[in-house]
Amino acid sequence: MDRAANGATTSKHDQQPLSRTHTNTNTNTNTPHAQAPLLRLPTDVWLHIFAHLLPRPASTLTALSTACKHTHQLVDDYGWKGLLGHEYARVQLGRLDASYKSYVRATRKRRAIVRSKWWFACRYASLLNRCWSEVTLRTGAVEIPVGERKKQHAQGRARRFGGDFAIPALTVGSRWLIVGARSELFVYQAAAAAQQLVSRIRLDSRSGGTTAATAGLQDDPWQDVTALEAVDTEASVVVVGYADGCVQLITLQSKSEGVAAEVVRHFPASRRQEVAGISIQSCNASSSNQVANEDLLVASLSKRGCLRIHRVTPPRDSDSEGRGEEWSWQIDSEGTAVVADQYHIADEDSGASTPRTFRSAAFNNAPVVALDAVSSMSATRAWSVLLGSCADVRKPSRKENRWVAVGITAEHAVYIYPVARQDGALRLKEPFFVASKGQRTSVYAMATPPAASSLPSFLLFVGFYDGVVRVYDTRQLQSASPRDDDDDDDDDDDDTHDQQHSTNGRHRRQRVRRELDPIAIFREDYDTDAVYSISFGGPRADFLVIGGSRHAKVRIFDVSSLAGYDVPLLSAPAAEGAQKKARDWTAFALPRTDSPLYGVVGEADRIVGVTDRRLWWFDFGAAILDGAQLGDAKVAYFRHTDGELCYSTPLHSP
Template identity: 25%
Template sequence: MSLTDLPSDVLILALQDLSASGLAAVSLSCKSIHSLVEEFGWNGHLRSNPRPALSVAKAQALWAPRRRARYNTLSDRAWSRADFTARPLSRPWTGKFQPAMAISLSRLVVAAGSTLYSYKFAVASSSELESPSVVFEGSVRLAEVPSAVYDITCLTFIDDGGLDQTLCAGYHGGEAERVILIPPDEAKNMPLAVVRFPLSHQRQSDSEFLESLKYVNDRLLSLSSTGVATLSTVPASPNDEVTSSSIDIKQRSWTSHLSLASSSPFAAFGAASTTPLTVYSIQPDRISPTPFANLCMTRRHINGPAFSSAVYGISRAPPCSVWGASDNVLVSGWYDGQVRIYDLRADERPAISESSTTTLAPVLSVLDPWSYEPIYDVACGGGSGTHLAAGSARHSVVSFWDVRSPQCGWSVYAPGNDSSPVYSVILEGSRLFGATQSRPFVYDFGPDVKNDTYPSLPDAPGADGLKGKKGAGYQVVKYKHNRGLPNGY
């Protein structure tokens, strides 16, 4: 009995367990198997091996499933070798800022001071493997006179029917706005522009400013520096009524995370206190006034004395992690330089406790043993959908770990290698976008990155820290956590 004598439905089931290389090999066996692989095999492989990547999603939607699987497989192999193209997305800004980034299916927007920089994701690519390009659309200043009051402190895209042009921006002065990007029109010689609408936000004090904004399914979660968290609706029209509810966690707060996809929706908040990472249930019309979970530093802190610390970054876990693709697994970046992962499905509350708040210890903690700097931001995804990325507080270092072998992490300095923190990171299947106090940058693990895949850098007087070119990218320095021996490449 030959393979082709088996029923098609049996063959289709067998294809589901094959790797990309296995599918490619078996598709060469005969025409009938090739047809099954093309029609069912590659699509099944992509469903079983998700690689969320907003910057290439529109381009990949036009690709055949085999091409998408090939791109993802080559990117995964590059991740396993820590082989990528490092590119700054601009020359250094004039001045030093604490930038914020937001990403959608159509563009990446970087806020530095009161200026927005927009990078559009191209859809077409000329070759079978070429990485989709990123095009600089332009910049627009939201304040006529530079002032810290108008510095953008947080940024997120909100739904606008698929146009990917509408953002919510929070300012150091405490205000929030809906900002609509008007793309440039070369035919009419019109540069990038914006239309702005104020959003209602009740400040508790003159020193309060917005620290974090998260948007999910028409709900906007804002967190102020003083710990006031507000969950509000975002109507389609700026003139429609907004409903909201607020709680005050009464702590110096830094970051937030909103999850509405889990069976029990929740919001998580990172702050500086003896309970720096807390999780609150979300009811249909409000946030619960008390947390249902405190996430502590180690297991011994469940019953032991509380220590003050801070959490600066929160993300959901990698999509293909050992804990499954669950919204109930959180990744957090801490002041002590560790990245801690928590599974909210666990229950480790001591039996003697009468509190309604569960205390959970991390299921995994990782760190760069050669750096004790705080972690300012975290993101998840990367190669095989199993990576963590963390932006460090000094020397523009980004650290990576594969949760399948967390002891084999590695770190890399951003192009330019300045002393800045990496304030923001966005991790995709084949790319990491980051931003320091001086400029945004990208690490591209995808195949066939060209010189014109990313915006060219205009000529600038003097040195800006960039080392020599290596192909389409710039030389950077990386080191393995288990060796600590820097090497340029």
């Protein structure tokens, strides 16, 4: 294997035929048309050229391939492959195998030129973009096989409130699609067109074990799965958070009878506080978050503001066990983080008297306690947590610049804490916070663009209770790093912080503004429901996917205008802004339901989500690859520009 100048790896088998063609063709001096010197360049040089065909690499490659036979071969074998890895890294080639074979047979039958699989995949990605914009998709849904749990004191209530349905958690990988509901994991094949249940696994947060799910066992509300996050790209390793505050790292392995789960790491909780959210980040700052063989940081947040960060070291061989460290803080509604004492627990903080308003629907049948029993407890209501970095994963930096963001109910609904190492332990620095309009609000969902996205990874997307998604530039957190790494004097209560820098022997104070203003806002005038979940979809991951709080509504925003973001702009060009807004739409994932979308996951060619009873999906790829007209299932949607109700089309028309 040889490494090209741009970092790409090429094999000698790939290089030698081209090198011989470039150097040995037309060696006869009597040949009337000698080959141009440009065509005799080594393959590594061509790879470097292909990597710099910006800003429109696809159209440039198309024009270059029509120049002559030699450039056509080069572009087909190497140009489209580089474009696929650079711009369409989320496209899974495995799904295109059958369709590409059919294309090859049909092309050879016509005696036409057979293009490479890389060209076929890039064409597929380009069509996917159109399907996302034109709402061309196939839809489907399956029932989550978890029964209704009867509520106590349900007399006199409407039918909607007569039973207690689970609040599912969702995570999706290239191999498994996993739904956590009650105390069970429901495992599906991720690549299946129609999701078929592969296995049901009952979890136990107290013993750290798993069993096969059976209908005879009685559910314990404190054993409910309240948070679920995949560690690797296949979703074969997941982190699960429970209603009693415990956190587990679980691996899934295929067996002849289904899928077996093994608890690799178990983090017990001294307080019975429901885990509201989980976030995962690799300890290698230059890599993506979806790495299973590296040390991991796992952040969990309880609904009463207990933030725990675990450093998980996976086992290096079959005979060793992974190590783990843990740090915890108690966060109040003012953003003050105090190191929590895990061994001192007050009677009122045991969790048995958790207020009903702090619980999910799974706790509506738990014992009711008097309000005076909980009057002394903290009023913090926390909902979401996210680990991130100020650096762009596309431009690796030696500095980690990590942060952890916490979404709560307060006037400043998001606090962002820079994370630093001190004497081997993690320390939270003085927090930054998002700008406020003077009213209390809540934040249930936060997200940063994935590593394969065309958007900078330092952008923080925050979904608010008013239905608006605001975007923040977290590089502002780096302004506090020069001094904070050297001392611990972070006791200023103002929204600015003084820093001292030495210039020619004199100390100069610098004011650091700790209030973050949004650099972009995405709202929809016809829908102001609270944001429950956020994800990114499309072949470039430049579509913002939002799950709403009512009627299973999913909102799609084209955020590709932020792909080249570096510094804030005063305003976007009017023509470009109107064009981008025309691609925004809102759809009703399921008919006749008022359930929220508790989780949505966007991929290159589909959206997957969960309501209180059903798992549903929008498949944009099937509308391209499957030419059969299957049924008449359509999705109702409306454009954000006019609000006119329309219906999706199930088949892409060239």
